[in-house]
Amino acid sequence: DSGVTQTPKHLITATGQRVTLRCSPRSGDLSVYWYQQSLDQGLQFLIQYYNGEERAKGNILERFSAQQFPDLHSELNLSSLELGDSALYFCASSVAGGPFAEAFFGQGTRLTVV
Amino acid sequence: AQKVTQAQTEISVVEKEDVTLDCVYETRDTTYYLFWYKQPPSGELVFLIRRNSFDEQNEISGRYSWNFQKSTSSFNFTITASQVVDSAVYFCALSEDSNYQLIWGAGTKLIIKP
Numbered sequence: 001d002s003g004v005t006q007t008p009k010h011l012i013t014a015t016g017q018r019v020t021l022r023c024s025p026r027s028g029d030l031s032v033y034w035y036q037q038s039l040d041q042g043l044q045f046l047i048q049y050y051n052g053e054e055r056a057k058g059n060i061l062e063r064f065s066a067q068q069f070p071d072l073h074s075e076l077n078l079s080s081l082e083l084g085d086s087a088l089y090f091c092a093s094s095v096a097g098g099p100f101a102e103a104f105f106g107q108g109t110r111l112t113v114v
Numbered sequence: 115a116q117k118v119t120q121a122q123t124e125i126s127v128v129e130k131e132d133v134t135l136d137c138v139y140e141t142r143d144t145t146y147y148l149f150w151y152k153q154p155p156s157g158e159l160v161f162l163i164r165r166n167s168f169d170e171q172n173e174i175s176g177r178y179s180w181n182f183q184k185s186t187s188s189f190n191f192t193i194t195a196s197q198v199v200d201s202a203v204y205f206c207a208l209s210e211d212s213n214y215q216l217i218w219g220a221g222t223k224l225i226i227k228p
Contacts (some may be wrong), residue, residue, distance in 0.1 A: 002158065033216075043205065045215035056214035090159060099209035100147045100166060103216075105159035 003027065006091050006106035014114055018079040021109045025072055025093030031055070032074040033094075033103055034066055038087035049074060050097035081113045116141045118208050120219035127196055128227050135191045135222045137206030143167075145211040148182065148189045153221070154202040162204075165189060193224075201226045 003026035013019055025032050034046040036059075045058035049068035060066075063081075068074045078085060088108045094101035117140040127133050139148065150162040163173060165182050173180045177194045193200055206219040 002160075035216075042220050043207075043216075043218040045217075048214060058215045088157065092159070097214075099211055099214045100164065102149075102161050102164050104161065105151075107156075107158045 002104040002106065004091060004093050004104050004106035006089075006109050008109060009107065010110050010112075012112045012114060013081060015081055015083060017081050017113075018077065019081065019111065021076040021078070021089055021091075021111075023074045023076070023091030023093075023106060025074070025091075026104055029093035029095050029104070030072065031094045031097040031101060031103075032068055032072070033092040034060075034074070034076050035090040035092065036087045037090060037108070038084075041087075043090075046076070048097070055097050078111070083113050086111055086113045116143075116208055116210060116213065116217050118206050118217050118219035120204075120206055120222050122222045123220070124223040124225065126225040126227065129198055130195050132192060132194050133196050133224065135193075135204050135206075135224065137189045137191065137219060139187050139189065139206070139208045141187075141208060141210055143210040143212055147209045149207040149209070149216065150180065150189075150191050151205045151207065152202045153205065159205070162191075196224075196226045198226050198228055200224060 005024040030051045033048045046060040048056040066076045092103035092105045094103045119138045146167045148165045152160045181190045203221045207216045
């Protein structure tokens with residue numbers, strides 16, 4: 001158990017809908033990362049927050065947004081969902097926010113868009 | 115541009131054999147970090163090792179060892195006396211001082227047969 005909690009574990013929704021994925025980092029970790037894993041794109045970095053502030057942005061679509069709250073939990077919002085958004089979404093956390101940080105991953109949320 | 119190549123899509127060996135997973139990276143930064151993660155069938159990503167670009171010392175941890183060679187831009191991972199529990203997808207990843215996001219290889223699926 002990495003100590004990173006993601007909810008829900010599975011989500012099935014229809015195209016055009018909006019969903020929110022939730023992540024609680026390990027106790028003491030200030031940094032939260034979101035990743036998308038799909039068969040065709042592999043693992044893609046989406047976004048990173050450090051102590052409530054956006055630190056780095058990757059291949060995150062405009063339909064997607066995220067935030068980190070004062071209690072350090074984070075939410076990833078996916079809207080106007082398309083079939084191609086079906087993927088495993090991982091949250092990870094680390095103590096530090098730099099590129100050297102060793103990140104601990106949650107078990108992921110499997111999103112299926114039908 | 116930064117890139118990580120794991121040319122071996124899938125490797126299958128019999129238990130107790132040694133196996134090496136290859137990782138080749140591209141970066142223009144002089145300061146960068148290399149990682150290996152394991153993704154077992156259960157799906158979570160497990161951190162294995164981090165190396166920074168200034169430390170070319172090889173590392174051994176039990177049956178696992180890593181060979182970092184800047185001259186060939188490689189960071190290979192060897193499992194000695196493989197076990198069925200080593201079956202997983204293994205990812206190599208890169209981050210740079212100038213770019214916080216982790217760039218992932220496509221992964222190598224390792225199958226250890228009893």
